[in-house]
Amino acid sequence: MSVAIEFRDVVKAFGPVRVLHGVSFALPPGQVTGLLGENGAGKSTLMKILSGYEQATGGEVLVNGRAVRFKGSREAEREGIVLIHQEFNLAEDLTIAQNIFLGHEKKRGWLLDDAAMNAEAAQVLQQVGLRAGPETPVRQLIVAEKQLVEIAKALARKARLLIMDEPTATLTPGETERLFALIAQLKADGVTLLYISHKLDEVERITDEVVVMRDGRFVTRSETRAVTRHQMANLMVGRETADLYPPKTPVPAATPPLLRVQGLTVPGWAQGVSFEVRPGEILGFAGLVGAGRTELFEGLLGLRPRTVERVELEGRPVRWRNPRDAADQGLTYLSEDRKGKGLHVNFGLRENLTLMALSRYAKPWLKPEAEQRALEEAVKRFGIRTGSLDTPASALSGGNQQKLALARVLHPDPRVVVLDEPTRGVDVGAKRDIYFLIEALAREGRAVIVISSELMELIGLCHRVAVMRGGHLQATLEADQLTEGELIAHATGTH
Amino acid sequence: MPPEPIDALKQGPGAPAPGGAAVRPETSTRASHRARSLLHSFGPILGLVLLCIIGTALNSEFAAIDNVMNVLTRTAFIGIIAVGMCFVIISGGIDLSVGSMAALIAGTMILVMNRLGPGLGSPVTVIAVGIGFALLLGALFGLAHGLLIAKGGIEPFIVTLGTLGIFRAYLTYFADGGALTLDSDLSDAYSPVYYASLLGIPIPVWVFLAVALVGGLVLNRTAYGRYVQALGSNEQVARYAAVNVDRIKVLTYMLLGLCVGIATVLYVPRLGSASPTTGILWELEAIAAVIVGGTALKGGSGTITGTVVGAVLLSVISNILNLTSIISVYLNAAVQGFVIIGVAFLQRRRK
Amino acid sequence: MPPEPIDALKQGPGAPAPGGAAVRPETSTRASHRARSLLHSFGPILGLVLLCIIGTALNSEFAAIDNVMNVLTRTAFIGIIAVGMCFVIISGGIDLSVGSMAALIAGTMILVMNRLGPGLGSPVTVIAVGIGFALLLGALFGLAHGLLIAKGGIEPFIVTLGTLGIFRAYLTYFADGGALTLDSDLSDAYSPVYYASLLGIPIPVWVFLAVALVGGLVLNRTAYGRYVQALGSNEQVARYAAVNVDRIKVLTYMLLGLCVGIATVLYVPRLGSASPTTGILWELEAIAAVIVGGTALKGGSGTITGTVVGAVLLSVISNILNLTSIISVYLNAAVQGFVIIGVAFLQRRRK
Amino acid sequence: QDKKVHVGVAIPAATHGFTGGIVWWANQAKKELEKANPGLKVTVRTAANAPEQANQLQDLLTVNKIDTLVIFPFESAALTKPVAQVKGKGVYVTVVDRGLTDTSAQDAYVAGDNTAFGKLPAEYLAKRLNGKGNIVVLRGIPTTIDNERMDAFNAVLKNHPDIKVLDAKYGNWNRDDAFKVMQDYLTRFKQIDAVWAADDDMAVGVLKAISQAKRTDIKEVFGGAGAKGMVKTIIDGSNPLIQADVSYSPKFIYDAIKMTAEARLKGGKLPATTIVPSVLITKENAKDFYFPDSPF
């Protein structure tokens, strides 16, 4: 029933860029293995080879001792190997059930058996805890819901080896717990699991063993019990890691707010939310999936229909009809949906980086050399790791795409910046850099708003945290009140 | 759908109770979404109903059964082609050649039947062979398109723009610039296929209905139809889901070719001839029917019902214009233009 | 310049990993990437060169300077429109109305000039006013398209299919079904704009060149051009990236309208009249020039150079067909079709 | 005969029956004349629109180096200037059918008679209806020739106040469009006495629509141009609705090429204007207008 896997000297090159330099290790059947490594270490690539989405350039993969060479994902699935992709692979126009069964439709004679598929989809949706009906078009789902659909899709395949590539990057603790329960269930059923995550607490909790990769090479493996989180981080980055969070610089008490929002209502998502943020302050937004944080800020920018009593920037009332207006006045927003809203994946890195600040380079003609210099700087500042500066953004690893997206919204040099899940899919080392960067932005007198599903991140970073529940602003906690328990209590309404 | 409770947020990380995850507290959001998408798909129907009211007001003959049958019958050609076109557009492709293809199929079909006529004896056999030939040729042309697009990797627009010229040129060549006309005894034997009725409804309308029904069934109830939608929605996702993308593309263009063949089979008995003017601008009409029917040109989703309504709507506009003289003939095309834009406005997509 | 190694996250005491630089300046990847994209963009040029060789082989006069100038001059209309169309297609839109729009602009421009003729005295003033009027009208029509598409939320295909009919209908109406002809003294004064040369190169070629250069510059070297590409690549992402999507759309259709206006300004002195058949199928030619030039119909990216080459290539094909009589006149369109598909095959995208 | 003559022939492409006939007759002339005269070369070009035809004139001049041009202009006004340019380079120009707006741009004019094309059917139908009845009209494509014919038709009917033209819509010289327009006329008008289809192609669609509706009120369908199918019907008397037609044979392109080529070979000239008259075709004279080999 269980599947044992062995990689032997697996090599992968995209054109002449080598990303895997001969990876060898074995996975015993029936246990949960964590796969660790920095952004761009080659984790996703190796998993795509294992599950048939990419072909290795050299070396071999053994399944239960037999060398295999999958020409497509279907062949891998025949062996019971299923991958949950890091990036969503859903057809937006189709319904949830249609996506779950795409390529594996149930039929009765010639015709599709939609009733059976919807029923079964409802069942797996229930398992992952998604309450949307199976006939909901995927287009209508929010990011976290899409992630759950991806998980449901893999479950419906009845995998014997299930690979999860950062399944919780967009999930809040609630769904994460549910997922862990599922993982435990699967493990008990004898399924082999491979778990990739940059959230080391999760890795510590659910894996039996960790494998560490660095720069396209296998580095080491260890029983999870035998290493601490700190040691895991060190193994990943290959050096001693320092404190994750910067010290908090206190905000001068008397400063007037930089941004003040009063009575913002996004019909169906958020009701009468008011908040303010001062220069130099980092304001967090906490809440469960469905709390309406993302939509609140999309509404603020005019990306959704909304009503608002008053928005003030530096005491002056402003009216934003679209993100352009907001950007012109010094507010930018990083979306949580990297692929769908955050990056032009077909564009080059340079074009992506400068898009929001083009006026700086157009005098009146764009200066590609200046843009190129800016890219080189950003690559250095944000630690974007890439084979070449001359590739489309789609060739970056997930975490590096996130860094690029972050670089992009900071490029216009905004006075207020709203970061929705800024460290989604980013490795510990880079996370630390991003935290320090956010702190530095605040110290320069900017206002930073961080929406995050990682409570620790909010606690470690923010001066104050606003908690939302069911579209309402529940409470705003000051630094001294910030504890995990307190946040959860407000977010879930059990306070 | 019963309103969903808002209680789901009550669970902390420690207690993953049922419904612990993504919940939609606002049922009204979804309901309004429904309403909007209903309006979206009812846009063309609404437009059609409005037009019919105007038509009847302008000329009471408009609603007469004879006129209705005339309109439906003449819609049949474009409608049948539009059903095939709907698949192609949903799959993310386009076919500009359908008018020329219809003309060439009609022409060669006539040539073949005239040639066989004396030999085969019974006109019915000849006609049966001719029909088979037309359907086969349509499927073959579609196959050629599909292969050039899927295997050759050429843009559908280019491939079919090319064959648009090629098909019409060969028809002109075969017809020596004139018309190809079906021998009169064959023509007499064949004409019931267009002119006869069954239960008071003309044959072409029956065929149109059948094609639309089968089309709807294939699109919504078969794996192939599902793949067509997946392909148009996101080709990469379809590829990842192990859908044989190339095969689906080829099949889709063949399906359209077949539809063109069927339309031609109905067309030939009408006038018994094919000439270089046959089928001119049908591609635009067929594509317009699909798009007016609510399918996005980018592909991904669309409905056969919408397409059928779109095709009928376009015929009704020109029918109404023919039934009245209130507007200068010079401006007929302008009226059509305004109506098309107006109907599209009724079902515009929100941003 | 060679990218510098980025070591911020890397250089720890633990592991000065081999090749630890995050950026590996694999020049060879770049080279092969370049090579491929070169082939891609050289596809049309290659096709053009091949065609020119064939042309010269068939008739040595083909390469004569007179013929070359003739071909370039006549490419100017479509070429100028195609430059504007290139923007629209890259932005993810389409415009089917350009032929009708050109016809209506030409017609009303002639009407205006004839009306002004006696009053204003100097023909030069009249012509200047006419030219200004044409450009303004083009921009206004583009504005109307842009608003209906961006603010009205209607598919570009539908909007411009509608105006295709509307523009032509109004021309027919103004012309009373016949032709509108420029008064002969005005016509004489205006004709140098088409027929005169500067440094041995005809004026329309200069204008074409200027439009293409400005177009290329705007597309690649201005913020607006970048936004157009961003919009076509992914509208949603562009919106989130603070691109004023509606404004860019409106501007893009206005730009195309302006290009149509410029083309018309060159067209009128050539034939001195406009009729309901003026500009028929220009939209197809302009779109074909853009697509043959390597731009994808789905938008996102494309080049002005490719578009120019595409437009010239299409003219050269018919020029060569005019130079020889080896093929039945009926089959001209077929030859064009085969060549278009062939050229597209040369630059097909790998999967 | 040593004299070398290169005749360029510029005509519209074969997009409907009549132009199909033009192309066929032009090629017929080329075949016969080149065989008969070794020094003669004829180059035929067909164009789909006015600008393309203007392009072809340039190409004929600069590349094919013609010295004589026979042109059936796509449109009179639009081609006046391009033809004038060719003439300016010393080429002998014969214009066929559609006169240029500036007659100094042509050496000779061989004309069809568009006025008669509209006048004859009007006179014939007036007589046939005894000066009283309802007529529906199908027009071609909006063009100047279509206007000329329609105006001539209306001018005659002015003298017959009891004949009513119920409506005149465009059928685009196309069988299918004519079929639809006629169907709707039949729905709309309960009493129609005659149809002027204004083109034999359109008459085909009109006849089918009438026979489908099984209407008996219509006494006559009058086409136009003398297509072989129609002429044959008149000869055979096979359709009571078709009794007459007006000649407007595409053969005049053949005549024009032949006259021009022969005159040029002899170094002569054509008369400034030659009108090929349009005549009424009835059962009596139909045989003279029947060319079974032509596609039209």
Ligand SMILES: Nc1ncnc2c1ncn2[C@@H]1O[C@H](COP(=O)(O)OP(=O)(O)OP(=O)(O)O)[C@@H](O)[C@H]1O
């Ligand atoms: N299609 C591609 N073309 C070129 N290079 C690629 C491509 N896909 C991935 N790479 C490169 O391969 C390397 C490994 O990428 P991979 O996605 O496997 O990293 P990862 O370990 O999953 O990182 P992350 O934690 O950020 O997801 C990266 O340097 C990336 O730029």
Ligand SMILES: Nc1ncnc2c1ncn2[C@@H]1O[C@H](COP(=O)(O)OP(=O)(O)OP(=O)(O)O)[C@@H](O)[C@H]1O
């Ligand atoms: N398309 C939709 N149709 C109906 N309800 C929706 C839709 N999208 C989101 N919702 C609901 O709107 C509410 C708020 O959305 P959302 O989950 O994005 O908030 P959030 O706090 O930003 O969550 P996240 O942690 O994912 O950022 C939720 O109840 C969600 O279920």
Ligand SMILES: [Mg+2]
């Ligand atoms: Mg990854």
Ligand SMILES: [Mg+2]
């Ligand atoms: Mg969110």
